[in-house]
Amino acid sequence: xxxxxxxxxxxxxxxxxxxxxxxxxxxxxxxxxxxxxxxxxxxxxxxxxxxxxxxxxxxxxxxxxxxxxxxxxxxxxxxxxxxxxxxxxxxxxxxxxxxxxxxxxxxxxxxxxxxxxxxxxxxxxxxxxxxxxxxxxxxxxxxxxxxxxxxxxxxxxxxxxxxxxxxxxxxxxxxxxxxxxxxxxxxxxxxxxxxxxxxxxxxxxxxxxxxxxxxxxxxxxxxxxxxxxxxxxxxxxxxxxxxxxxxxxxxxxxxxxxxxxxxxxxxxxxxxxxxxxxxxxxxxxxxxxxxxxxxxxxxxxxxxxxxxxxxxxxxxxxxxxxxxxxxxxxxxxxxxxxxxxxxxxxxxxxxxxxxxxxxxxxxxxxxxxxxxxxxxxxxxxxxxxxxxxxxxxxxxxxxxxxxxxxxxxxxxxxxxxxxxxxxxxxxxxxxxxxxxxxxxxxxxxxxxxxxxxxxxxxxxxxxxxxxxxxxxxxxxxxxxxxxxxxxxxxxxx
Numbered sequence: 001x002x003x004x005x006x007x008x009x010x011x012x013x014x015x016x017x018x019x020x021x022x023x024x025x026x027x028x029x030x031x032x033x034x035x036x037x038x039x040x041x042x043x044x045x046x047x048x049x050x051x052x053x054x055x056x057x058x059x060x061x062x063x064x065x066x067x068x069x070x071x072x073x074x075x076x077x078x079x080x081x082x083x084x085x086x087x088x089x090x091x092x093x094x095x096x097x098x099x100x101x102x103x104x105x106x107x108x109x110x111x112x113x114x115x116x117x118x119x120x121x122x123x124x125x126x127x128x129x130x131x132x133x134x135x136x137x138x139x140x141x142x143x144x145x146x147x148x149x150x151x152x153x154x155x156x157x158x159x160x161x162x163x164x165x166x167x168x169x170x171x172x173x174x175x176x177x178x179x180x181x182x183x184x185x186x187x188x189x190x191x192x193x194x195x196x197x198x199x200x201x202x203x204x205x206x207x208x209x210x211x212x213x214x215x216x217x218x219x220x221x222x223x224x225x226x227x228x229x230x231x232x233x234x235x236x237x238x239x240x241x242x243x244x245x246x247x248x249x250x251x252x253x254x255x256x257x258x259x260x261x262x263x264x265x266x267x268x269x270x271x272x273x274x275x276x277x278x279x280x281x282x283x284x285x286x287x288x289x290x291x292x293x294x295x296x297x298x299x300x301x302x303x304x305x306x307x308x309x310x311x312x313x314x315x316x317x318x319x320x321x322x323x324x325x326x327x328x329x330x331x332x333x334x335x336x337x338x339x340x341x342x343x344x345x346x347x348x349x350x351x352x353x354x355x356x357x358x359x360x361x362x363x364x365x366x367x368x369x370x371x372x373x374x375x376x377x378x379x380x381x382x383x384x385x386x387x388x389x390x391x392x393x394x395x396x397x398x399x400x401x402x403x404x405x406x407x408x409x410x411x412x413x414x415x416x417x418x419x420x421x422x423x424x425x426x427x428x429x430x431x432x433x434x435x436x437x438x439x440x441x442x443x444x445x446x447x448x449x450x451x452x453x454x455x456x457x458x459x460x461x462x463x464x465x466x467x468x469x470x471x472x473x474x475x476x477x478x479x480x481x482x483x484x485x486x487x488x489x490x491x492x493x
Contacts, residue, residue, distance in 0.1 A: 018293040030278045033340035035167055036192060041343075042255065042266035043112075043192050045273025047122055049251035052244040057128035059090055061236025063137040064371065065229045070141060083225035085134050085214070090221070092127040098124035111262070121196045128203040133185075135213035140295050155206040162198035170194075179427065235376035242383030246360075246390045246413045250398075250406035251276070257398040263394070264372050272403035274339040275346035278332075279353035282324050287360035289317060293364070294371075300371050308432045314365045314431075318438050319478050321358040323447035326474055328354055328451050330467035350447065356407070358442070359414035361406055366418060366433075369425035386417040439480070448474055 018097070032041055055469040062084045069080045099120060107116035170186035186227025190197075251273055260491040293313070300306050328335055329351045336344050370379035390413040425431060448470040455461040 003240055004237045008018065027338075028160060029274065030338050030340070031163065032195065032398065033274050033343050037265035038270035038342055039263055040192050040269075040270070041274060042270035044195055045251045045269050045276075046120065046255060047196065048247040051122060051126060052248040053252070054126050055129060056093075056237060056240035056244050058095060058126055059240075060087075060088065060091065060230075061233035062088060062229070063133055064294065064401050065233030066134060067141060067247045067295055067357060068232055068371075069229050079222075079225055080229065081134065081138060081221075082220055083222055085131075086221050086230060087226055088131055088134060088229075091386055092130050096123055115190070115193055117190075117195055118196060121193070121200050125196070125200050127205050128200075128207050132210050135210040138213055140292075145292075151206060151209045154209060155202045158205055159198055159202040162201055162389035163195065166198055214251065232374065232376060233382040238380035239255075239376070239383040242380070242387035244411065245387035246383075246417075249387075249390055250394055250403070250410065253394060254398065254403060254406065257395065258402060259399050265344050268403055271346045272349070272406065273344050274343040277347055278328065278335055278338065278347070278350045278351060279357055281328055282321065282354050282361070285321065286357060286364060288366055289361065290425070297368050297372070307429075310365070310368060310431045311433045314362070315434050315437055315482065317361060317365055318358075318441050319482060321361055322441050323474065324360060325351070325354045325445050325472050326448060328472055330452055333463055346403060349404055352407040352411050355442075355446075356411040356414050359411065359418050362438070363414060363418045363421055366421040366425055368431075369421070369429035373428050375428060376448060378428075382417060382420050386413045388418055389413050404433040437482075444477065445474065
């Protein structure tokens with residue numbers, strides 16, 4: 001199969017489990033925002049922000065390390081996999097033991113003393129997700145995308161079903177038959193904790209489905225295997241952790257940085273977290289591309305035309321990313337109904353976050369320079385610089401502009417990282433990216449968005465008519481200049 005078509009095919013399948021599957025999960029946002037108030041939903045946003053940081057630490061960058069070392073001549077695939085998995089199990093069981101021992105103390109410090117079970121449940125989710133990360137990576141490396149997608153979708157559907165059971169069915173049953181057996185299952189005092197419990201049960205089932213990828217693995221902690229793999233992978237932890245700072249720090253510190261009382265800060269956090277969900281289509285596209293792109297980039301690295309291929313992939317990535325930006329922003333009157341009315345005052349941050357996530361995707365494409373040249377340490381410095389900028393801007397801007405400051409800090413960080421990575425890539429692994437087209441498509445998308453806003457606000461043109469015309473103009477332009485040549489097989493990699 002043509003490599004570009006293979007990448008598109010793999011991205012589409014991973015998209016089934018990430019974009020489509022997570023979109024199904026995203027449909028839970030209306031349930032949450034119509035069931036809980038802004039303060040209660042702020043608790044959910046905060047916990048999932050913490051989860052992002054710990055997920056990076058508990059996986060230890062070993063997904064990328066596994067991709068890099070499984071094809072090295074002096075290591076066998078099975079040996080690399082067994083060594084990495086053994087290390088992950090040891091680290092994660094140690095972490096879980098620490099949480100169990102200090103559970104109540106941690107709950108008090110985080111102001112959740114009445115619900116220490118939240119901490120324990122979430123830690124268990126993190127451990128299960130970390131232990132199953134390498135089995136999923138192995139499925140990706142072996143091009144078993146359909147099994148990958150099947151397990152991911154099963155987890156998502158189960159999560160949705162359990163959420164509906166705990167948040168919809170149980171309250172109705174308890175109200176109608178208060179003395180029924182439901183009283184042993186459902187306790188209204190747990191509140192948003194049922195979101196975490198549903199996630200935990202689904203993660204347990206996912207672990208069971210991945211047992212075939214774990215069966216027969218001999219636990220081994222050989223320094224011969226682990227030392228070079230960890231030297232390569234641990235900088236990826238710094239990169240990933242810095243990435244989480246860029247992505248999640250705002251939701252982790254808004255509760256403490258906003259200049260209001262604790263309850264009001266949680267309400268603002270809830271609004272920001274809900275509106276952030278409206279940019280989820282872009283972040284899921286980036287995630288699906290990363291799933292398919294990382295092993296693909298390594299697989300064609302030895303080819304003479306690899307750099308040309310990377311440049312072409314970047315071009316089509318940006319085209320589709322700008323399309324997603326326009327779909328969400330032009331039709332925001334539709335997407336706004338996915339969150340409760342109390343949360344919609346923050347809709348003006350959605351375009352900012354969409355562009356920010358598009359820049360993150362561009363950075364993901366650009367990051368091949370340090371992965372393919374084994375300069376992960378330098379990549380870590382780029383990520384740390386971005387994280388430092390994010391932290392500084394959030395501390396500076398949140399007290400002044402509230403959660404709007406967080407949104408603009410996210411965009412500024414990803415723009416900075418993309419520019420720095422492009423400059424370093426030109427020196428260490430030159431790729432002939434079509435910079436003019438990349439900037440051109442992003443600029444064109446922004447012009448269409450501003451023109452649509454101007455047409456509907458000033459000239460009172462029908463919103464749906466203006467949005468459809470703007471989107472059509474973009475599609476015609478992209479088709480004429482880039483999609484049509486691709487379909488005619490003028491671009492081939």
